Amino acid sequence: MSFERIEYKPIPVRELLREMKNLSELMIDLAYSAALFNDRELAEDVLELEKRIDTLAYQLEMMTMVAARDAKDAEALVGVSKVAAATDKISDAAADIAAIVTQNIGVHPIVSEIFERVEERLIKAKVHENSILVGKSIGELELAPRMGVDIIAIYRKNDWIINPKAGERICVGDVLIARGTSEGLKELRELCEGKLDKLED
Amino acid sequence: MSGKGQKKFEEIVKRFVELKDTSELMIDLAYSALLLNSKELAEEVQRLEEYVDKLHTEFELLVLSSGFKKEEARGFLGLVRLGVVTEKIADAAAQIAEVVLRGVEPHPVLKLAIEEAEETITYVQVNERSPLVNKTLKDARIPEETGMWILAIKRGDKCMRPKPDTTIQVGDVLIASGYAEGEEDLKRLAAPPPS
Numbered sequence: 001m002s003f004e005r006i007e008y009k010p011i012p013v014r015e016l017l018r019e020m021k022n023l024s025e026l027m028i029d030l031a032y033s034a035a036l037f038n039d040r041e042l043a044e045d046v047l048e049l050e051k052r053i054d055t056l057a058y059q060l061e062m063m064t065m066v067a068a069r070d071a072k073d074a075e076a077l078v079g080v081s082k083v084a085a086a087t088d089k090i091s092d093a094a095a096d097i098a099a100i101v102t103q104n105i106g107v108h109p110i111v112s113e114i115f116e117r118v119e120e121r122l123i124k125a126k127v128h129e130n131s132i133l134v135g136k137s138i139g140e141l142e143l144a145p146r147m148g149v150d151i152i153a154i155y156r157k158n159d160w161i162i163n164p165k166a167g168e169r170i171c172v173g174d175v176l177i178a179r180g181t182s183e184g185l186k187e188l189r190e191l192c193e194g195k196l197d198k199l200e201d
Numbered sequence: 202m203s204g205k206g207q208k209k210f211e212e213i214v215k216r217f218v219e220l221k222d223t224s225e226l227m228i229d230l231a232y233s234a235l236l237l238n239s240k241e242l243a244e245e246v247q248r249l250e251e252y253v254d255k256l257h258t259e260f261e262l263l264v265l266s267s268g269f270k271k272e273e274a275r276g277f278l279g280l281v282r283l284g285v286v287t288e289k290i291a292d293a294a295a296q297i298a299e300v301v302l303r304g305v306e307p308h309p310v311l312k313l314a315i316e317e318a319e320e321t322i323t324y325v326q327v328n329e330r331s332p333l334v335n336k337t338l339k340d341a342r343i344p345e346e347t348g349m350w351i352l353a354i355k356r357g358d359k360c361m362r363p364k365p366d367t368t369i370q371v372g373d374v375l376i377a378s379g380y381a382e383g384e385e386d387l388k389r390l391a392a393p394p395p396s
Contacts, residue, residue, distance in 0.1 A: 013310050014317070015314075018314040018318050021232075021320075022318055022319045026319075076307070079308055079311065080311060082300050083297050083300055083311055086231075086294070086296040087293075089293040092289070094286075096282065097286050100282050105279045107283065108210070108276030108280065109276070110210045111210065111213075111214055111217075111279075114211055114214040115218065121222070121225075144379075145382035148348025148349065148350070150319070180348070180379075181345075182344075183344055
């Protein structure tokens with residue numbers, strides 16, 4: 001295993017921490033999806049993201065060290081460092097989940113079947129040709145303000161698009177992984193399947 | 202698979218989903234505790250950690266006593282590992298809560314990072330003009346209206362985890378999680394400006 005040297009860069013602690021929080025939560029959801037839908041590629045993407053968090057954690061540690069001017073600063077900055085370490089731990093946990101898939105252990109197939117029925121915060125849905133989502137960009141759908149739903153990954157042409165940007169357009173046959181409120185996800189599933197033909201305001 | 206086998210799996214998966222949801226709730230609550238510098242919420246996280254420990258043991262016992270066949274061992278190992286992960290996540294949440302319980306005011310940068318995150322945490326005090334007053338959480342339909350879900354309610358000095366039949370009162374502080382865009386909707390709903 002090789003480790004690259006991570007150089008000091010003056011990135012605001014706030015930004016590093018925000019990125020770590022975002023990524024760690026995204027990774028958890030992606031990792032559960034990878035394990036429960038038994039998807040190796042998605043699991044590998046999670047492991048890639050883990051490296052990114054490691055780099056961020058390193059940079060954050062350097063920044064907090066440089067930021068402490070006196071004992072009082074140090075006291076408050078230890079807290080920052082602890083929280084960053086916790087997000088790092090969460091990303092490690094996500095990597096552990098992904099490893100269940102990459103190490104060919106897998107989860108019993110019945111589990112996925114029941115999970116899809118019981119779990120209300122994470123869904124996988126395929127976009128049908130008669131869905132009104134087709135051709136729309138994620139930004140214009142405004143799923144988050146409308147129904148508290150966030151698309152975290154799209155499977156298209158044998159590839160995963162992780163955390164798709166606002167400009168990404170939805171195509172027929174896309175498999176979406178989304179997280180959010182149970183009501184919103186139910187609605188999204190119906191939109192994907194073409195059972196619902198309009199977006200709520 | 203026989204009906205009996207299926208039922209056993211149902212129970213195991215339900216237990217796992219509870220572990221998963223609780224560990225994720227703990228993360229949200231831990232960030233809320235930081236945001237509000239609330240020892241109460243932080244203590245709630247610590248309590249939940251004990252609960253997760255207990256739940257996790259029950260889950261493992263259930264998995265191990267399910268009488269799986271040799272060829273199913275891998276699939277069950279996967280389940281056991283998933284359980285271990287939820288506990289690791291719960292630990293991480295407790296670690297965040299600990300920062301608050303140490304009694305040093307959290308560094309302002311923490312508050313900023315949480316507020317600016319994609320999945321944000323916000324809080325708003327319910328005023329007398331709000332249509333939410335005297336409604337139960339279930340009837341208030343906050344997730345449907347705003348896309349934010351309520352993590353905790355602060356009433357006076359007390360913080361509580363809401364149940365569907367909890368009635369919202371004037372002065373309650375709603376602590377909610379969701380995507381940043383829903384924040385304004387929640388504020389309008391809970392604290393409408395004077396017309």
